[in-house]
Amino acid sequence: xxxFERYLTLWVALCIVAGVALGHFxxxxxxxxxxxxxxxxNMPVAALIWMMIVPMLMxxxxxxxxxxxxxxxxxxxxxxxxxxxxxxSMALLGWFFVGHLFRPWLPADQIDSxxxxxxxxxxxxxxxxxxxxxxxxxxxxxxxxxxxxLNDAIMIVAFAPxxxxxxxxxxxxxxxxxxxxxxxxxxxxxVIVAQLARRRLLASGGDATLSRALAAIGPMSLLALLATxxxxxxxxxxxxxxxxxxxxxxxxPILIQVYxxxxxxxxxxxxxxEAHCVAGPSALIGASNFFELAxxxxxxxxxxxxxxxxxxxxxxxxxxxxxxxxxxxxxRSKDWYERGALRKTSIxxxxxx
Numbered sequence: 324x325x326x327f328e329r330y331l332t333l334w335v336a337l338c339i340v341a342g343v344a345l346g347h348f349x350x351x352x353x354x355x356x357x358x359x360x361x362x363x364x365n366m367p368v369a370a371l372i373w374m375m376i377v378p379m380l381m382x383x384x385x386x387x388x389x390x391x392x393x394x395x396x397x398x399x400x401x402x403x404x405x406x407x408x409x410x411x412s413m414a415l416l417g418w419f420f421v422g423h424l425f426r427p428w429l430p431a432d433q434i435d436s437x438x439x440x441x442x443x444x445x446x447x448x449x450x451x452x453x454x455x456x457x458x459x460x461x462x463x464x465x466x467x468x469x470x471x472x473l474n475d476a477i478m479i480v481a482f483a484p485x486x487x488x489x490x491x492x493x494x495x496x497x498x499x500x501x502x503x504x505x506x507x508x509x510x511x512x513x514v515i516v517a518q519l520a521r522r523r524l525l526a527s528g529g530d531a532t533l534s535r536a537l538a539a540i541g542p543m544s545l546l547a548l549l550a551t552x553x554x555x556x557x558x559x560x561x562x563x564x565x566x567x568x569x570x571x572x573x574x575x576p577i578l579i580q581v582y583x584x585x586x587x588x589x590x591x592x593x594x595x596x597e598a599h600c601v602a603g604p605s606a607l608i609g610a611s612n613f614f615e616l617a618x619x620x621x622x623x624x625x626x627x628x629x630x631x632x633x634x635x636x637x638x639x640x641x642x643x644x645x646x647x648x649x650x651x652x653x654x655r656s657k658d659w660y661e662r663g664a665l666r667k668t669s670i671x672x673x674x675x676x
Contacts (some may be wrong), residue, residue: 326494330643332642332643334549335636335639338341338549340551341556342557343556345557346558348625353554353627357558357626357628365622365627368551368622368627369619370553370621371554372547374547375544375545375547375548376616377516378517378537378540379544379615380475380513380518380540381517381521381524381533381540382454382537382567383475383520385474385475385476385518387465388473390466391470391473392467393466393469394463394465394601396601397470397597397605398466398473398594399595400597400605400609401474404479404587404591404609405609406477408584409445409446409448409580409584410442410445410485410489412583412584413441413442413444413558413576413580414442414492414493416579416580420575420576421572424453425575428568428572432629433629435493436625436630436651437494437573437633437634439490439493439598439624439625439630439631439634440573440617440631440633440634441573441576442486442489442490443635444614444634445580446482446486447612447613447616448474448478448609449471449608449611452642452646453470453604453611456646456649457603459647460600460604460650460653461600463604466600466604468606470605471608475514479506479510479511482616486620501624502620505620505623508623510616521533551618555618558632573633574641577637578641578645581611581645581649584609584610585652587609588602588609589605589606589656591662592606599660602653606649607650609614610646610649611642611646614635614638618639621634648660
């Protein structure tokens with residue numbers, strides 16, 4: 324992990340301060356940027372989102388999908404947590420904390436929007452950042468790559484239906500045309516562009532050329548993310564100044580969701596007898612989020628100044644420290660995990676007899 328990535332939370336915090344200040348002193352500039360829309364798509368933000376997503380997707384090798392059978396138990400656990408548990412558990416947490424427990428202290432007109440943002444955050448499993456978390460836990464690289472490639476393929480067809488279902492269950496109006504447009508703009512097209520660029524780089528100079536290109540454009544991805552955050556907080560500034568505790572309240576369900584889903588994936592892998600080098604990245608993939616997509620979809624569906632956009636940005640704010648803490652837990656618990664695996668191995672012959 325680079326120094327820039329390691330201190331992402333600090334840069335996000337600085338973007339909050341800068342965005343709030345600029346939004347207060349230069350409101351006309353932000354409203355002018357917000358008005359640059361075509362078919363409900365804000366063009367400056369669309370450009371920034373592409374700059375964020377495409378470099379990350381270039382790291383994904385979809386040829387790794389042929390490897391999914393090598394660690395079928397870990398793959399099965401991660402898919403179960405990512406698609407059958409995570410979005411629904413986040414919706415429940417959102418309904419409980421935002422819709423009920425914290426309702427008296429939140430703006431009444433933004434309650435549904437906050438819940439929608441939490442759902443968007445949980446419906447998109449993490450992609451490129453998982454490679455960082457996996458390396459910190461000495462995860463099996465082929466498993467991590469194949470799992471991420473599989474998640475990205477599933478996300479193309481599953482993101483919109485799951486989000487639409489959960490928003491509908493939350494009595495939130497689903498703008499289906501905008502939702503499908505977001506999927507096309509921020510998943511399908513970037514995947515195609517990234518894979519074409521990846522293929523061309525590999526053809527021109529192999530892995531070395533691809534690695535140099537990714538190293539050169541990698542910082543651009545994070546800078547685009549930070550620029551997007553400045554815009555978001557420029558629009559959200561007045562609300563945050565009035566009620567700064569909103570960020571802390573939105574962080575509660577996100578934190579619970581991360582630790583719950585990572586613990587569930589970790590425990591299910593141990594029960595199934597999967598190796599620790601697979602269980603670690605499985606837990607991390609099951610816990611983290613593709614926050615770039617969530618931010619883009621929230622802006623497209625609900626706008627810059629919506630509670631949904633703010634909720635997804637809170638996910639960005641806490642992503643690095645909370646995922647580093649999950650890495651620490653996975654590493655420190657390795658002996659405990661492997662004692663369980665050894666016990667299963669020792670009783671297997673007796674079971675067969």
